[in-house]
Amino acid sequence: MLIYLRKRIISSALPLAVVIVGVFALARMTGNPASLYLPLNATQQMRDDFTARNGLDQPLLVQMADYFGGVLKLDFGQSLRTGQDAAAMALRAFPATLQLAATTMVLAVVLALLVGCWAALKPNGVADRISSFISMAAASIPDFWLAIVGIWVFAITLGWLPTSGVSGAGAWVLPIATLLLRPFGVLVQIVRGSMVSALSEPYIKLARSRGAGELRVVTHHALRNAAAPALTVAGDLTVGLVNGAVVVETIFGWPGIGKLMIDSILQRDFAVLQAAVLLTAVAIFALNILIDMGYALLDARVRPVTAKA
Amino acid sequence: MKTAAQTVLPGKTRAQDVVLSVRDLAVDIRTYRGTVRAVNGVDFEARAGETLALLGESGCGKSMTAKALAGIMDPVCDLAGGEIVLNGTDLAALTPKERLKFAGPELGIVFQDALTALNPVYTVGTQLGEAFRIHQGLSAREAKVQAIELMKRVGIPEPESRVNSYPHQFSGGMRQRILIAMAVALNPRLLIADEPTTALDVTVQAQIMQLLRKLREEGQMAVVLITHDLAVVAEEADSVAVMYAGNVVESGPVSQVFSDPRHPYTKGLLESVPVHVERGAHLKSIAGSPPELHDIPSGCVYQSRCPLVQEICRAERPRLLPVNGSATNNHSETLPPRPGRAAACHFSEELNNA
Numbered sequence: 001m002l003i004y005l006r007k008r009i010i011s012s013a014l015p016l017a018v019v020i021v022g023v024f025a026l027a028r029m030t031g032n033p034a035s036l037y038l039p040l041n042a043t044q045q046m047r048d049d050f051t052a053r054n055g056l057d058q059p060l061l062v063q064m065a066d067y068f069g070g071v072l073k074l075d076f077g078q079s080l081r082t083g084q085d086a087a088a089m090a091l092r093a094f095p096a097t098l099q100l101a102a103t104t105m106v107l108a109v110v111l112a113l114l115v116g117c118w119a120a121l122k123p124n125g126v127a128d129r130i131s132s133f134i135s136m137a138a139a140s141i142p143d144f145w146l147a148i149v150g151i152w153v154f155a156i157t158l159g160w161l162p163t164s165g166v167s168g169a170g171a172w173v174l175p176i177a178t179l180l181l182r183p184f185g186v187l188v189q190i191v192r193g194s195m196v197s198a199l200s201e202p203y204i205k206l207a208r209s210r211g212a213g214e215l216r217v218v219t220h221h222a223l224r225n226a227a228a229p230a231l232t233v234a235g236d237l238t239v240g241l242v243n244g245a246v247v248v249e250t251i252f253g254w255p256g257i258g259k260l261m262i263d264s265i266l267q268r269d270f271a272v273l274q275a276a277v278l279l280t281a282v283a284i285f286a287l288n289i290l291i292d293m294g295y296a297l298l299d300a301r302v303r304p305v306t307a308k309a
Numbered sequence: 310m311k312t313a314a315q316t317v318l319p320g321k322t323r324a325q326d327v328v329l330s331v332r333d334l335a336v337d338i339r340t341y342r343g344t345v346r347a348v349n350g351v352d353f354e355a356r357a358g359e360t361l362a363l364l365g366e367s368g369c370g371k372s373m374t375a376k377a378l379a380g381i382m383d384p385v386c387d388l389a390g391g392e393i394v395l396n397g398t399d400l401a402a403l404t405p406k407e408r409l410k411f412a413g414p415e416l417g418i419v420f421q422d423a424l425t426a427l428n429p430v431y432t433v434g435t436q437l438g439e440a441f442r443i444h445q446g447l448s449a450r451e452a453k454v455q456a457i458e459l460m461k462r463v464g465i466p467e468p469e470s471r472v473n474s475y476p477h478q479f480s481g482g483m484r485q486r487i488l489i490a491m492a493v494a495l496n497p498r499l500l501i502a503d504e505p506t507t508a509l510d511v512t513v514q515a516q517i518m519q520l521l522r523k524l525r526e527e528g529q530m531a532v533v534l535i536t537h538d539l540a541v542v543a544e545e546a547d548s549v550a551v552m553y554a555g556n557v558v559e560s561g562p563v564s565q566v567f568s569d570p571r572h573p574y575t576k577g578l579l580e581s582v583p584v585h586v587e588r589g590a591h592l593k594s595i596a597g598s599p600p601e602l603h604d605i606p607s608g609c610v611y612q613s614r615c616p617l618v619q620e621i622c623r624a625e626r627p628r629l630l631p632v633n634g635s636a637t638n639n640h641s642e643t644l645p646p647r648p649g650r651a652a653a654c655h656f657s658e659e660l661n662n663a
Contacts, residue, residue, distance in 0.1 A: 123384075202420055203428040205381040210440045210491065211412040224430045299430045300475040 005289065012285045016278070020071070023277045024064055024270075032056065033080055033268035054080065067274070076278070077271030081264075086271035090257065090279045096166065097249070097256030098283075101241035104176050108183035109234055116191025116230075117218055123196050131188055139185030147178045147251045164253035175252045179245055183237040190233045194226035201225070227298050235291035239284050328498045328531035329355040329378070334391035334401075336370070336377050338602070345602040346389065347373045349555040352629060355499065355531035360522075362534045362542040362563070364578075365552035368599060371535045374552070375503045378533065379418040380408045396498055413440045417492030421504040423484035427476035433460075433487050434472035440494040459490040463520060482513035489520060496528050503535045518545055539582055543567060548649065551575050554599050554610040557629055561650035571632045571652035571660050573615045609655070621655050629653040 034042075034050040051057045055066065070077060076087040119131035154174060155163040161170045198204065199222050207221045246258035253259070257276050264273035296303045336348035348370040355361040363371040376382045378393055380400065393400040395415055400408060420426040428436055437459050438452030447455065453472060460468035463486040476484060485505060492500055502521060506514040522545065525532050534546055542549050542563060549567075550560040551574065559572035570576040577595040586592060597614040606612055609622040632652045654660070 200383075202422065202425040205376075206418070206420060206426045206488075206491070207428070207439070208381050208409075209379050209412050209416075209418045210494075211409045211414075211443045212439065213406070213409055216443070221428055225428070300432075301429060301477055 001293075008289050008292070012289075016281055016285065017068075019281045020068070020274065020278060021064065023274055024067060025060065027265075027268070027270045027273050028056075028060065028063075030265070030268055033270070036268055037080060071278075076275040079272045080269045081267050081272070086269075086275040087279075089272050090260065090275040093255060093257045093260040093276070094279060094283075096254060097242060097245065097258060100172075100175060100179065100245060100249075100254065100256060101238060103172070104179040104241060105183060105234065105238050107176065108180050108187055108237070109230075111180075112184050112187030112191050112230070113223075116188045117195055117223065119188070119192045120195030120199060121214075121218070128192070131192065135185040135188035135192075137185070138181040139189070141181055143178050143182065144247045144251065146181065147174065147248055150174045150178060151251070164251075166255065171252075175245075175248055175254055178248050178252075179241060183234070183241075186237065187230060187234060190230050191226065194229045195222055198222040198226040224298055228295060231291060231294050231298070235287060235294075239287060242283050242287065243280050326357040327354050328357050328396060329533065330392070330394040331374075331378070332392040332394070334374065334377060334393065335389040336373050336382065337387045337389040338373075339385045339387070340603070342603055346605075347386070347555050347602055348377065350391070351550075351552070351555075351557050353550045353557060353560060355533050356547075357498065357531050358525065358529045359547040360525065360532040360534050360545055362536055362546035362549040363552055364536060364539070364542050364549050366537055366599065368602075369552040370555040371537075371552050372503055373555075375418065375501050375533065375535050378499075378501055379416060380405065380412060381418070413444050413497065414495040415497050416499045416501065417494070417497040418501040419485075419488050419492045419503065419505045421507050423481065423488045423508070424476065426488055427484060429476055432473050432475055433479070436476075437472075437487065437491055437494065440491065444495060455494070459494055460487070462493075463487070463490040463524075465490075481509055482516065485509060485513075485517050486520065489517070489524070493524050493528065493530070496530075498530060499533065500525070500530045501533045501535070504537070505534075506541070507536075507538075514541075521545075539567075539578065551578070554605055555602070556610050556653065558611065558654070559652040560629070561632075565650060571650070571657040572611075572654045573617055573656075573660065574611050575652075576660060577614075609653075611654075617656050617659070619655070625655075627653045627655045630657075632657045 032047075032051060033054070033056070034047045038046055038050055048057070055063060058066070067077070074087070076085070076090075078084065079086050079089055082089070115131045115135070119125075119128040122128060151163050151174065154161045161173050162168070165171050195218075199218075201222075204217055204221055207217050212221065243258075245254075245256065246262055248254065249256045249258040250262055257280060261273060261276045263269070264276060331351060331353050334348055334351040335346060337344050338347050351370070351374055353361060353363070363374060365371045373382070373386065376386075377388060378400075382388070388401055391401060395411065398411070400411060403411075427433065434453050434456040437456035438447070438449070441447040441452040441455045442449070457468045457472050460472060465471055465483055465486055471479075476487070479487065485508075489505070492502075500521075505521065506517050509517060518541065521532065521534075524530065534541070536542060546563045548561060549563045550557045551566070551572065552558070553574050559566060559570065559575045566575060567579060570579055574595070581593050581595060583592050595614055600606065600610065600613060606623070608624055608626055609615070609618075610626070612618050612622045615622065629651045630653070632650050
């Protein structure tokens with residue numbers, strides 16, 4: 001397993017480098033930060049000074065080489081906006097996103113498993129129809145619209161919840177509820193589908209023929225077989241959340257990595273943007289490795305084969 | 310203290326004990342084109358220490374009957390009537406929950422395809438031990454000891470290490486042995502074997518049949534063997550029930566049914582077995598194909614393919630009735646009359662010497 005992990009980490013280095021190069025080049029296409037950071041009436045001399053001070057007058061390849069040199073020493077540069085260490089800013093924003101993503105996904109997975117299994121017990125039964133309607137609706141509602149409606153109803157009209165920020169448990173409700181719906185809806189359909197097919201397998205019949213009751217059949221025999229597709233999709237959805245619940249973080253003023261990225265782009269704060277993107281890329285790679293390990297845990301058939309003596 | 314029954318029933322007579330008695334069993338399938346009857350009024354008995362073969366071609370309802378016996382029918386199937394009396398208890402009258410108590414200790418089933426019948430994500434030890442955990446409340450550790458014991462019983466080499474292997478790490482024959490071990494884990498009185506050797510190659514088939522025979526004798530189990538293989542029936546079974554389009558058309562001791570068939574379908578099947586056929590000669594077969602389930606004629610189910618069909622066959626369905634067992638076979642030897650022979654044909658007596 002350790003050999004496997006090492007292999008995976010080494011093989012993810014190249015894609016990470018490609019990500020950095022891509023972001024580096026694309027960010028610089030947005031224009032010169034000087035026009036944002038200097039007063040409108042700044043002289044050309046002031047602009048040139050600013051550009052030179054930040055190394056932006058160098059050819060792109062030289063800038064990139066400098067940057068990679070820094071990255072290897074874990075120096076990700078400073079923020080143009082605040083002068084702080086870019087990596088520190090990204091790392092500070094990341095936990096807020098992770099907390100939001102983790103809470104949302106745990107809730108979504110648990111709820112989806114319950115509803116999906118309930119629906120799968122009797123395909124085309126009443127429970128199945130109800131859950132299919134709910135999950136379709138949940139998966140289809142646009143989150144930005146729901147977020148705004150949520151703020152309007154629960155924060156402004158009813159005054160039960162704060163409109164934004166992170167102060168107190170109440171502040172978590174609307175962002176999580178907004179983020180939850182799509183993963184929940186999608187996962188219910190995946191769980192339902194894979195449970196229906198798992199429950200029709202011969203090994204389920206055989207388990208019943210040994211006297212296994214309904215609960216045991218569902219939780220012990222079917223669910224573990226049905227889990228792999230759900231794990232794939234849940235991983236994918238988590239990536240989406242870690243990658244910045246950009247819209248929701250922006251609407252609710254949630255100080256996460258998504259908001260940081262948007263702010264950095266708007267401010268042409270290249271170092272922070274790069275650090276934030278690199279951090280999320282690393283997190284996504286880590287998540288993918290975790291998902292693969294999850295498969296191996298669930299099913300012996302996909303375990304990496306260890307060399308036999 | 311010994312009861313009278315125990316003292317007066319020594320070996321041979323005990324073997325005649327009826328373990329399973331199926332009466333008038335009917336199974337419906339709900340389809341988009343309406344409900345069809347897949348199993349229609351099936352009767353048979355299985356005795357301790359003996360093998361009863363349910364013989365028939367694909368779609369004749371033999372597997373459906375097996376699943377109905379084991380209480381593991383597909384959701385679109387319904388038990389439409391009849392009795393399944395196992396050791397004095399009518400399983401058909403029980404709720405699914407009540408039946409769970411019987412599944413394992415009283416009745417075990419072996420499927421055709423061991424690869425799909427074993428759960429791919431659990432070790433065989435876990436699956437073998439499950440019956441002990443459910444019915445005897447053993448701990449995981451105790452169940453594993455029992456699982457190893459079972460693996461020994463069915464002849465799996467190195468059970469102590471193989472108990473932690475997964476189904477995909479076994480060969481087809483070994484998987485089938487594991488499946489059989491699961492079915493006999495709690496020493497049931499009845500073992501249902503649903504085409505247990507169809508997916509295996511011939512040498513392994515023989516080993517599996519031998520294992521089933523050994524276990525049957527050790528446990529004095531009644532075995533219901535579902536098969537389409539006439540040779541398997543001839544070698545393994547004591548009695549046979551021939552099924553066609555959801556009906557039992559003929560039943561009785563194998564030796565008598567095979568030497569002296571009293572239903573044209575049985576006769577046709579036996580004649581289709583190639584014996585000393587010249588190279589290039591045409592093989593015999595039964596013309597036509599079985600009726601569709603939603604299109605079964607009102608009279609005899611075999612009327613469309615029967616060479617002896619008469620007016621009465623189209624008008625009235627023949628019932629499965631006892632037939633005279635004392636008949637002369639091909640070798641002109643007189644067979645002693647034996648009970649238990651029955652055929653569902655208006656002309657079963659005419660088939661005699663036909």
